[in-house]
Amino acid sequence: MRLYATPTSPYARKVRIVLAEKHLPYDLEWVDLRSADHPAKSVNPLGKIPVLVLNDGTPVYDSSVIVQYLDLAHPEPPLIPTDxxxxxxxxxxxxxxxxxxxxxxxxxxxxxxxxxxxxxxxxxxxxxxxxxxxxxxxxxxxxxxxxxxxxxxxxxxxxxxxxxxxxxxxxxxxxxxxxxxxxxxxxxxxxxxxxxxxxxx
Known part of the structure; x- marks a missing residue:
């Protein structure tokens, strides 16, 4: 997986903590949102970060959707209760x-x-x-x-x-x-x- 983020984005920080708590490996790519052609635009039409690109190339955005996807795809340890x-x-x-x-x-x-x-x-x-x-x-x-x-x-x-x-x-x-x-x-x-x-x- 590859995560597009910026160093100070709190939304990206949330996703990075989730990935760390679940011990999931991923590649991290910093994005300069001021750039007219930053790489996140190719996977998110809104050009916003964070974006998580799965191993099969599927992009997942925004941070709340990423978190819920990760908890469903990798349920251990559970970060969102099922009840x-x-x-x-x-x-x-x-x-x-x-x-x-x-x-x-x-x-x-x-x-x-x-x-x-x-x-x-x-x-x-x-x-x-x-x-x-x-x-x-x-x-x-x-x-x-x-x-x-x-x-x-x-x-x-x-x-x-x-x-x-x-x-x-x-x-x-x-x-x-x-x-x-x-x-x-x-x-x-x-x-x-x-x-x-x-x-x-």
């Missing part, structure tokens, strides 16, 4: 973490405009969304306390790690006031699947 309540909990947790990523990226892109061109209302909305979602993630910490030593992680924790790491990279001020969440995140950073997929830029 309906457990599956709903896992996918809802992923959706919450992905929302943190989405809102943080929107905030970052707006911040890159010159100050006179920034939409202050948009920035405030995105910040509120991230802070509200981080509060919900922090409420999960008591259930996740020993996950750094677990045999394998499940999807909600994987997605949360990818989201928190991206906020820490791009908007660390949003994490002020979330001491329990950050303490858990700092412990989880030493797990091999997380340490080995840390952003390189």
């Amino acid at each position: 309906l309540p457990g599956r709903l909990r896992a996918l809802r947790g992923e959706a919450l973490a992905d929302g943190v990523m989405d809102s943080t990226i929107t905030w970052v892109m707006e911040q890159r405009h010159s100050s006179e061109c920034q939409d202050g209302a948009l920035l405030a909305r995105m910040r509120t969304k991230v802070i509200t979602a981080l509060s919900m993630l922090q409420a999960q910490v008591p259930q996740w306390q020993d996950k750094d030593k677990a045999d394998h992680l499940e999807l909600p924790e994987i997605a949360a790690i990818a989201a928190i790491a991206y906020v820490d990279l791009r908007a660390p001020e949003f994490l002020l006031g979330f001491a329990d969440l950050m303490a858990w995140y700092q412990r989880m950073r030493h797990r091999p699947s997380i340490a080995d997929t840390a952003a390189t830029a």
